[in-house]
Amino acid sequence: MMLLALALNLFGMGSLSMAMKRHHRQLWKGEPGRVRVVVLRLAAVLVILLALALCVVTTGAEQGVLLWLCLLMLAALVQGLLLAFRPHLVRYAAALLLLLGTGVALL
Amino acid sequence: MSLRQSMAGLHTWGGLLPIWLLFVVIFTGTLACFDKELERWMRPGLQTPGQMQMNADDVRQWLKNNVSEELHAYWMHPPTTREPYWQLGWEEHDSGERGRKLFAPATGEALPDTLGGNFFFSLHYQLHAGTFGMYVVGLAGMFMLVALVSGVIIHRRIFKDFFTLRPNANGQRAWLDGHNLFGVIGLPFHLVMAYTGVAIFVASYMPAGVQVAYQGNPLKFFHEVAGGYHREELEQPGGTPIALERLLADARAQWDGGEVGWISVHHPDDASAVVDIRRRDPSRIGSPQDTLSYDAATGELLNVQQAGTAYRAYIWMAGLHMGQFGGSLVRWLYVALGLAGCGMLIGGLQVWLRKREARGGAGIALVRSLNVAVLGGLPVACLGLLWANRLLPADWAMRQTLEGWSFSLLWLAIAGWALARRGRAGYRPLAWLAAVLALGLPLLNLLLVPQGHLLASIGRGDWALASVDLTLLTIGLLCLLWVRPRTQREARTRLAEVTP
Numbered sequence: 001m002m003l004l005a006l007a008l009n010l011f012g013m014g015s016l017s018m019a020m021k022r023h024h025r026q027l028w029k030g031e032p033g034r035v036r037v038v039v040l041r042l043a044a045v046l047v048i049l050l051a052l053a054l055c056v057v058t059t060g061a062e063q064g065v066l067l068w069l070c071l072l073m074l075a076a077l078v079q080g081l082l083l084a085f086r087p088h089l090v091r092y093a094a095a096l097l098l099l100l101g102t103g104v105a106l107l
Numbered sequence: 108m109s110l111r112q113s114m115a116g117l118h119t120w121g122g123l124l125p126i127w128l129l130f131v132v133i134f135t136g137t138l139a140c141f142d143k144e145l146e147r148w149m150r151p152g153l154q155t156p157g158q159m160q161m162n163a164d165d166v167r168q169w170l171k172n173n174v175s176e177e178l179h180a181y182w183m184h185p186p187t188t189r190e191p192y193w194q195l196g197w198e199e200h201d202s203g204e205r206g207r208k209l210f211a212p213a214t215g216e217a218l219p220d221t222l223g224g225n226f227f228f229s230l231h232y233q234l235h236a237g238t239f240g241m242y243v244v245g246l247a248g249m250f251m252l253v254a255l256v257s258g259v260i261i262h263r264r265i266f267k268d269f270f271t272l273r274p275n276a277n278g279q280r281a282w283l284d285g286h287n288l289f290g291v292i293g294l295p296f297h298l299v300m301a302y303t304g305v306a307i308f309v310a311s312y313m314p315a316g317v318q319v320a321y322q323g324n325p326l327k328f329f330h331e332v333a334g335g336y337h338r339e340e341l342e343q344p345g346g347t348p349i350a351l352e353r354l355l356a357d358a359r360a361q362w363d364g365g366e367v368g369w370i371s372v373h374h375p376d377d378a379s380a381v382v383d384i385r386r387r388d389p390s391r392i393g394s395p396q397d398t399l400s401y402d403a404a405t406g407e408l409l410n411v412q413q414a415g416t417a418y419r420a421y422i423w424m425a426g427l428h429m430g431q432f433g434g435s436l437v438r439w440l441y442v443a444l445g446l447a448g449c450g451m452l453i454g455g456l457q458v459w460l461r462k463r464e465a466r467g468g469a470g471i472a473l474v475r476s477l478n479v480a481v482l483g484g485l486p487v488a489c490l491g492l493l494w495a496n497r498l499l500p501a502d503w504a505m506r507q508t509l510e511g512w513s514f515s516l517l518w519l520a521i522a523g524w525a526l527a528r529r530g531r532a533g534y535r536p537l538a539w540l541a542a543v544l545a546l547g548l549p550l551l552n553l554l555l556v557p558q559g560h561l562l563a564s565i566g567r568g569d570w571a572l573a574s575v576d577l578t579l580l581t582i583g584l585l586c587l588l589w590v591r592p593r594t595q596r597e598a599r600t601r602l603a604e605v606t607p
Contacts, residue, residue, distance in 0.1 A: 002436055017270045062392055063433050069295060070440040076270070076292040077447055084272035084284075 001058045004101030005068065008051035009075035011094040015044035017079055026087045048072065111261055118257040123459055123474070125250040127481040130452050132244055134485055135231040136300075137445030140430060140438040141575070143190050145224030148575040149496045150209065154559035156567065157213025159186050159193075163351035163370060166193050166210065169217060174199075174206065182371035185355075186212065187387070189571065200374075219501040222510045226492065232304075241308055248305040255298055258290060265291055279461035286454030293447040300448075303428035306421070332418050336381065336400035336410035343378040346404035351382065354401050357408070358384040361399060368394070372403060381409065389432050393423030435571070453482060475530030480522035483537035488518035490544035493579075497551050538586045546583035549576040 017023040019040040024032045032040070051071065056064035082090050138145070147153045166183050174197060181197035184190065193210040208217045226235075234240035259265065269291060272284045290297070310317065310332075314325065321327045330337045355367055368387025374380055380403035386395045396414035401407065414422070426432060430441045456478055463471050495513035499506045521537065552560040564573040 013270075020267070020270070023270060059433065063390075063437075066392070066427070067433070067437065067440070070437070070444060073293055073296055073447075074440060074443050077289070077443075080270040080272055080288045080292060083270055084274055 001054060001105050002067065002071065003097070004105045005051045005054045006071045006075060007094060007097035007101040008047050008054065009068075009072045010078060010097055012044040012048035012051065013072070013076045013079040014090060014094045015040045015047065017083060019044070023083055026083060027090060114257040114260040118254055118261055119459065121250060121257070122254040122455060125247040126452055126456060127477055128243070128247045129251055130449065130481055131234070131485055132231055132247060133445055133448045133452065135227045135489075136304075137442050137449070138489065139224070139228040139231045140441045140445070142224035142228045144571050144575055145227065146190075146209075147224075147572055148559070149221050149223050149493070150218050151501075151556045151559050152211040152214075152216070152218040153192050153209065154556065154564070154569075154572060155211070155213045156191075156569070157211070159191065159212050161193055161210060161215045163193075163355060165215065166195050167348075167351060169208070169210075170195060170197060173217070177201065178375055179203070180371060180373045181375060182369060184369055185367050187366070187368075220507045221496055221501075222492065222507055222514075226511075226514075227489070232307075238311070241311065245305055245308055245312060248301050251297070251301040252305065255290075255294065255301065259294070262287065262291065279458055279465075282454050282457035282461060286451055286458055289447045289450035289454060293444050293451065296441075296444040297448055297451070300428060300445075303424045307425050307428060309421075332415070333396070334413040334415060334418065335398060336383070336412070338373075338379045338381050338409075340374050341378045345376060345378045345380045348375070348380070348403050349401075349406040354382055354384060354406060357401075357406075358386075358399050361411075362386055362397070365395075375403065378404075380404065389434075391426075392432050393419060393426040394431075396422060456482070472529040476526045476528075477530075479525035479528075479530045479532070479534060479537070483534050484518050484521035484525065487521060487537055487541050487544065488514050490541060490548070490579075491517035493548055494544060494551075497548065497555060535590050538590045542583045542586035542590065544583075545579045545586065548579050552576060 018027065019032060019037045021031045024030075052065070052068045055068040055071070058064065059067060078093070079090070082093055163183060163185065167181075170178075170181055177200040179198045179200040181195065183196070184194040186192055192212045194207070195210070196205065196207045198205045207220075210216065211218055229235055232241060232244055234243060236243070262268075268284070268287060270288070272281075272288045274281050274284075276284070310325075310329070317325050317328045326337070329335070351370065355370070358367060359365060366387045367384055369383075369385040371383045371385075372380060373383070382401045382403050383398050384401070385398045388395050396412055396419060398412040399408060400410040400412075402409055430437050456474070460471065460474060460478070492510055492514040495510045499509055503509070524532070549561050553562070557563065559572060561573055561576040564570075564576070
């Protein structure tokens with residue numbers, strides 16, 4: 001379940017970074033339009049809140065919030081390092097982790 | 108001078124001064140997340156699974172048979188899933204000397220001494236220098252808080268550069284990006300750890316008030332704050348002690364089947380002897396504060412701890428810092444974020460160096476040498492300690508001392524080498540050494556520890572133990588990857604530098 005939370009956080013951090021001009025240019029052509037920025041940021045907030053809900057439901061409020069925050073920091077670090085050293089993996093990393101996390105959570 | 112300029116000066120110099128010490132604290136703190144796993148790794152006697160035959164009274168009997176001095180107190184930890192063995196500690200009445208023993212789960216024998224995983228924990232919070240070391244680390248923690256806050260003030264683009272790391276930019280720029288990335292993203296963790304770390308010993312930083320208010324008896328203060336129980340010595344011989352197991356059974360019943368975490372007996376030979384039994388609840392961040400105190404002879408329940416809100420808040424913060432709740436996931440996350448802290452320090456040091464190397468200046472050689480001595484020397488010395496633990500015969504009475512010396516001498520040797528070469532030799536030789544030491548340990552285990560080597564531990568599904576060897580292998584491979592011939596690295600397709 002925590003793997004899924006990490007995946008969601010990575011997805012969120014990925015969306016947030018893609019809403020930034022510099023990182024958007026790394027993966028796509030040009031800068032993101034206004035609508036795209038808003039959609040990406042909104043999606044990020046939703047997904048990160050979903051991760052929070054997942055953490056709180058599985059481990060309780062006290063530890064859930066803490067785990068969520070730690071996972072969020074870890075996800076942001078991973079995203080930052082990926083963008084710096086392996087930007088072409090950014091497209092797949094979160095999706096792969098999401099599949100893996102869902103698989104583990106369902107098992 | 109603007110606020111930002113003055114904060115920049117504070118951040119640069121107030122950060123540089125304690126940074127090597129902070130690296131020692133953060134690095135060993137990161138290791139100490141898994142101190143109990145390292146403890147088991149360092150004591151092969153704890154690696155064989157076995158049915159626990161001992162109980163608390165057997166442990167007490169061992170103490171009676173083997174320690175003849177009058178004791179001020181003794182304490183023990185019953186086996187848990189993470190530490191499946193009895194632990195005993197004691198303090199002698201006259202000399203104040205302390206002893207510690209662990210008992211093999213399979214045989215119930217007392218194990219030979221080693222520095223164990225506790226070494227890293229002790230280094231983390233008091234540098235093995237007692238109260239003085241604790242003050243030094245506390246001061247470094249306060250410097251860290253200052254550096255974190257001033258760092259936030261001088262950072263102009265916290266959100267714009269949130270994910271920015273340009274490894275191919277010129278040296279100083281790339282390292283500044285790294286410093287910012289690890290610092291900003293990990294900021295909540297760094298801030299909380301520095302704050303709670305400083306707060307754990309808060310009562311000791313300015314002891315004068317307590318000394319005056321409690322007539323020079325700070326222990327009374329601690330008992331009162333914690334709502335604990337204390338009985339003054341009566342200087343009369345005590346009666347026959349009641350079986351500890353009976354008290355444990357009573358305690359478990361009081362807590363509706365709660366686990367016992369810690370048993371301590373104060374002045375066991377006196378008529379005032381008290382047995383304190385503390386609960387263990389790893390599902391909570393702050394451990395429960397409802398210790399039961401019993402009369403050691405009659406077994407009468409004397410007191411149920413009633414801790415005030417402030418003390419519970421304090422215990423919660425200490426628990427948050429120490430990460431003993433919620434299983435290994437929390438500890439792995441703390442390790443990852445602790446390493447981010449190390450990355451922040453390394454980045455900061457490199458920024459300082461790169462900025463000044465270009466235009467020259469005083470102290471560059473010293474900073475560079477200290478970097479190699481500490482950033483490279485400490486991890487290698489830690490690996491050296493694990494080698495000493497494996498190679499020194501377990502039955503040598505001097506083993507603990509020799510382990511300590513091998514750690515210190517190896518570190519001193521690296522520091523001396525770094526200073527002699529004025530830091531110019533760089534990290535590559537140390538990375539080679541680390542690779543050999545880290546990859547060698549799991550191999551050495553194959554030869555020396557039939558019950559605890561990687562194949563055996565994975566075969567048993569003992570992942571806590573296997574993770575130590577697996578981590579060593581990973582560290583060794585990463586070091587090898589780093590020292591591989593540079594031409595290959597040059598040939599790699601470089602990423603086009605992204606300019607803002």
